[in-house]
Amino acid sequence: MSTSLALLVAIAPLALVATAVVATRQPGTGPDRVIRLGGWAAAGGVVIAAGAGVAVAVQGRIESPTLGSDAIGLSLRLDALSVVMLGMIALLALAIWRFSATYLDGDPRHGAFLGRLAVTVAAVEVLVLAGSLAALVLAWVGTSLALHGLLRFYPERPGAVVAARKKFVVARIGDVFLVAAAWLLIDRFGTGNLQEIFDAAAVAGPSGWAIDETGLAALFVAVAAALKSAQLPTHGWLIEVMETPTPVSALLHAGILNAGPFLVIRLAFVVDGGHLATAMLIAVGGATALVASVALLTQPAVKPVLAWSSVAHMGFMLWVCGLGVYPAALLHLVAHSFYKAHAFLSTGSVIDEARAARVALPRRLGRPVRVAASVVVATALYLALAAVWGVDVVRDPMLIAIGVVLVLGTAQIVAPALDSDGPAAGTLRAVGAAFGVTLAFFALETGAHELLYGALPSVIDRTVAHMALIGAVLAMFTTVVLMQVLHPAWADDPRRRRLAVHLRNGMYANAALDRAVGALRVPSAAGGRP
Numbered sequence: 044m045s046t047s048l049a050l051l052v053a054i055a056p057l058a059l060v061a062t063a064v065v066a067t068r069q070p071g072t073g074p075d076r077v078i079r080l081g082g083w084a085a086a087g088g089v090v091i092a093a094g095a096g097v098a099v100a101v102q103g104r105i106e107s108p109t110l111g112s113d114a115i116g117l118s119l120r121l122d123a124l125s126v127v128m129l130g131m132i133a134l135l136a137l138a139i140w141r142f143s144a145t146y147l148d149g150d151p152r153h154g155a156f157l158g159r160l161a162v163t164v165a166a167v168e169v170l171v172l173a174g175s176l177a178a179l180v181l182a183w184v185g186t187s188l189a190l191h192g193l194l195r196f197y198p199e200r201p202g203a204v205v206a207a208r209k210k211f212v213v214a215r216i217g218d219v220f221l222v223a224a225a226w227l228l229i230d231r232f233g234t235g236n237l238q239e240i241f242d243a244a245a246v247a248g249p250s251g252w253a254i255d256e257t258g259l260a261a262l263f264v265a266v267a268a269a270l271k272s273a274q275l276p277t278h279g280w281l282i283e284v285m286e287t288p289t290p291v292s293a294l295l296h297a298g299i300l301n302a303g304p305f306l307v308i309r310l311a312f313v314v315d316g317g318h319l320a321t322a323m324l325i326a327v328g329g330a331t332a333l334v335a336s337v338a339l340l341t342q343p344a345v346k347p348v349l350a351w352s353s354v355a356h357m358g359f360m361l362w363v364c365g366l367g368v369y370p371a372a373l374l375h376l377v378a379h380s381f382y383k384a385h386a387f388l389s390t391g392s393v394i395d396e397a398r399a400a401r402v403a404l405p406r407r408l409g410r411p412v413r414v415a416a417s418v419v420v421a422t423a424l425y426l427a428l429a430a431v432w433g434v435d436v437v438r439d440p441m442l443i444a445i446g447v448v449l450v451l452g453t454a455q456i457v458a459p460a461l462d463s464d465g466p467a468a469g470t471l472r473a474v475g476a477a478f479g480v481t482l483a484f485f486a487l488e489t490g491a492h493e494l495l496y497g498a499l500p501s502v503i504d505r506t507v508a509h510m511a512l513i514g515a516v517l518a519m520f521t522t523v524v525l526m527q528v529l530h531p532a533w534a535d536d537p538r539r540r541r542l543a544v545h546l547r548n549g550m551y552a553n554a555a556l557d558r559a560v561g562a563l564r565v566p567s568a569a570g571g572r573p
Contacts, residue, residue, distance in 0.1 A: 048098050049107035049119045052172060055091045055133065058084035059165035066158025074154030078144045081161055085140045088133035088168070096126045104498075106174050106238065113234045117181075120174030120237060123498045124373070128171035128305060131377050135297055135384050136164045142388050143290040156196060160290065163189035167298055171305065176225040176235040179309070183221055183302065187214040187271075190299055193291045194284060202286045209280035217270035221306075224263035228313065231256040241312040245500075249316035252506075261317025264310050265324050265361075272303030272357035275331045281354060285346045289387055292346070296353045297384035301376050304360040308369050308376075308499065315367055315500050322509055324365030329516030331358030337523055349386055356383075362516065365509075366441045369499040370491035410462055414528050417458035420474060421450045424481045432485045440510065447517050449484055451524045453477040458528045 062081040069077050098105060099121050109116035143160060147153045166189050170182035191214075194207040229235050232243045250258035273281040281300070285292065307314050307324065314320050332355050339351035356379045363372040425446050429436050436442045460473035505513070 048095070048102075049105045049121055049174075052091055052095050052121060052129070053107075053119060055084075055088040055129070056165035056168040056172075058087055059136075059161040059168070062161040063158040063165070066154045066161065070155040070158070071151055072149055072153055074157060077154050077157045081140050081157055082144070084161070085133070085137040085164075089130070089137055092126065092130040092133045095121050096130060099123060099126050104238070106236075109175060109236065111177070113236060114229050115177045115235055116175055117178045118174035118236065119172045119178070121172070123495050124309065125171050127373065127377065127494070129168060131380055132164065132167055132171065132298060135294070135380060138384060138388070139164075139290050139293050142293070143288075146290055147288065152196075156193075156288065159189065159192045159196065160294070163193060163294065163299070167302070170302060174237055176228060176237065176240075179237075179306075180218075180221055180225050183267075183271075183306070184218050186299060186302060187218070190291075190295065193294075194287055196288060196291070197286065200286045202283060206280045206284040206286070210284065213270050213277045213280060217267045220263045220270070221267040224260040224267065227256045227260040227263070231260070237309070244312050244316060249318075251316075252318045254319070257313065258317040258319060261310075261314045261320035262323060264306060264314055265317075265320040268303035268306045268361065269323075269327050270303075271306070272300050272361065273354050274303075274327050274358055274361065275334060275354075278331070278335070278354045282347060282350045285350065292349075293384045293387040296349065296387060297380040300353055300357055301360075301380060303357060304364060304372055304376050307361065307364045308373055311364070311369050312500050314364070318506060318509070321365045321367070321505070322512060324361045325509060325512045325516065328358045328361030328363075328365060329512070329519075331355070332362055333358075333516070333519050333523060337527075340527070349383065353379075353383060363445070366444055366513065367500075367505070368441055368445060370495050371445060371488050373495065374487055374491040413462040414454075414458050414525065417461045417528075418450065418454045420457050420461070421454040421477055421481075424453060424474075424478055425450050428478075428481050428485055432489070434485070440505070440513075444513050444517060448520065449481065451520060453480055455524065455528060456480065462528070 059081070062077060062084050065080055066074065066077045069075075103122075105121040107119040109118045111117055140157075140160070143157060147156055150156070163186065166182055166186040170179065170186055173179040173182055191207060191211055194210060195203060197203055225235070228240055232240050234240060234243075244257065247257065250261070252258070270277055281295075284295070287295075314324075335351045335355035335358060339348050339355065342348045342351060356375070360372050360375050360379075363369075363375065426436070429446070434442065436446050454477075456477045457470070457473045460470040463469075
């Protein structure tokens with residue numbers, strides 16, 4: 044019965060593949076059959092994901108038989124992680140499909156676009172359901188190739204072609220690292236089944252700083268994840284890929300970019316034991332989150348802001364993975380996906396909404412003492428709720444690190460009200476909002492931890508080198524947040540305006556990649572090769 048359930052879940056991606064096949068017969072305008080079949084497939088995916096969730100809650104982990112040998116066979120896996128991801132993707136697919144059904148209405152290639160979209164979603168669903176390394180690698184590569192077809196849907200647009208070329212090069216490098224990691228793990232443990240690898244890795248213990256097969260595989264997985272998620276300095280393609288249709292942007296930012304953090308979370312039993320891998324995630328993820336979150340504040344248009352926001356979120360997720368707090372990383376992943384899908388699908392009305400919501404704000408004072416007081420208030424809220432929740436934040440350094448980030452975030456809610464000449468009622472409302480955010484964090488993180496208990500490793504103590512990296516990242520976060528809070532008082536400083544120019548260009552970290560892949564040579568003819 045368990046085997047049958049695992050195989051039944053395969054209906055979700057297979058129905059989308061069937062939709063793509065129908066699209067080859069109705070590739071033009073008015074693809075009614077494609078729209079109907081895709082709508083049924085997307086809605087069916089939500090139902091299947093819900094059923095899979097119930098099955099896992101009742102029976103625990105469910106795996107299909109392996110098709111092929113133990114080393115390179117294909118299998119599917121249902122556990123708490125795969126069910127959460129499948130449910131998220133199914134809901135996103137349903138929303139994006141309904142949007143896409145009318146978005147390109149009248150386009151001479153409407154049906155072809157829907158077919159490519161269906162194949163891409165199917166590949167993502169297989170990725171999160173993979174129960175073996177072979178299935179994981181094939182779905183990983185398939186997702187990237189399917190996305191490439193969507194990115195180049197309008198080959199007559201030079202900007203889209205250039206961005207797709209950069210993405211293609213970066214993705215293929217990431218594929219090489221993931222294939223190498225899979226080969227090392229199969230050679231080390233003699234199997235490609237994920238659960239058998241996780242069990243064997245737990246018995247073998249952490250590889251530490253050793254550059255053995257397991258430690259090297261963990262590092263390669265981390266590199267592949269960073270490349271997939273547009274981390275510095277390979278992030279430029281994501282910022283420049285805005286000429287694609289809006290549904291593609293929504294699927295890319297809300298779904299496919301998450302493949303990087305998902306890969307690390309899925310292979311956490313391997314990655315968490317490799318100190319080189321986790322140190323790399325802390326350093327690269329932290330640096331990317333820092334640069335991207337500052338760069339987005341200087342962007343003049345909505346879509347670049349959303350793109351830089353995605354880069355920053357991916358970096359922060361990988362940083363949290365480096366800490367070993369995987370439930371929090373998954374919680375962030377899911378929340379970011381739904382937020383970003385809504386943001387892209389509603390970009391057409393965001394300006395009108397912003398104008399309608401515009402209110403007169405009280406004058407900022409720019410007094411460091413009041414800003415410091417907002418940090419004290421945010422810290423008090425965090426410590427008080429942690430005590431009520433029964434969480435000993437002093438016991439676990441990783442909880443301290445997460446707590447610092449939360450305090451920095453909630454302090455930005457309190458500071459604009461406390462450091463202003465507005466009424467006291469505004470400050471009380473800001474403190475209440477900060478309290479609500481902190482309460483939601485503890486509630487949701489606890490829920491994620493309980494849901495994923497057993498599916499992910501417990502936090503492993505980090506080394507002194509890890510703690511130094513974490514401290515450096517937190518120090519930079521703190522500096523930037525304080526500068527952001529105080530910046531209204533420095534609005535007329537010419538140095539601020541000069542710095543904004545460099546930040547708007549991402550500190551030019553993308554220039555080296557442009558030269559490497561020839562992105563500065565803009566295609567002159569439509570349909571040029573990537």
